[in-house]
Amino acid sequence: MDLKTLNCIDKLRRLKSRGPETPKWLKPYHLLLIAFWAVFILGAMIKFLEQNH
Template sequence: MDLKTLNRIDRLRRLKSRGPKTPKWMKPYHLLFIAFLVLFIFGGFIRFLEQNHY
């Protein structure tokens, strides 16, 4: 086999081993992290308000 064929096989193998593509909305992980942080803080705030109510 010549070098061209070997390179093509190698490229195909590498593409296959990459696994499932990440969906576009998952790409910005920092946005996901900030969203969870906001939810966490919001939950704590609601809990705090509930404690003060009684």
Template sequence: MDLKTLNRLDTLRRLKSKGPKTPKWLKPYHLILIAFLVVFIFGVFIKFLDQNQ
């Protein structure tokens, strides 16, 4: 391959890798964990309200 083609491939690779990076806490596994915690906290809150009455 000549230099022109290599440069074009390099720029294409750079453009491709410039996409928005997903934060670590937004990965699917962490989302499932967060959803479970929210449901758990909600359940505890309902129990607490039920005991007060």
């Protein structure tokens, strides 16, 4: 095996060990935004349901 193939195998092995890449929308900052919106929407729904009673 020449150096080129060995480098290729090494690169593949390193890519595998790193694991799956996290999607951009799952980064912590975006998670906080999603959580905030979820709480906001839930609060609005609860207020709306209380109004109907």
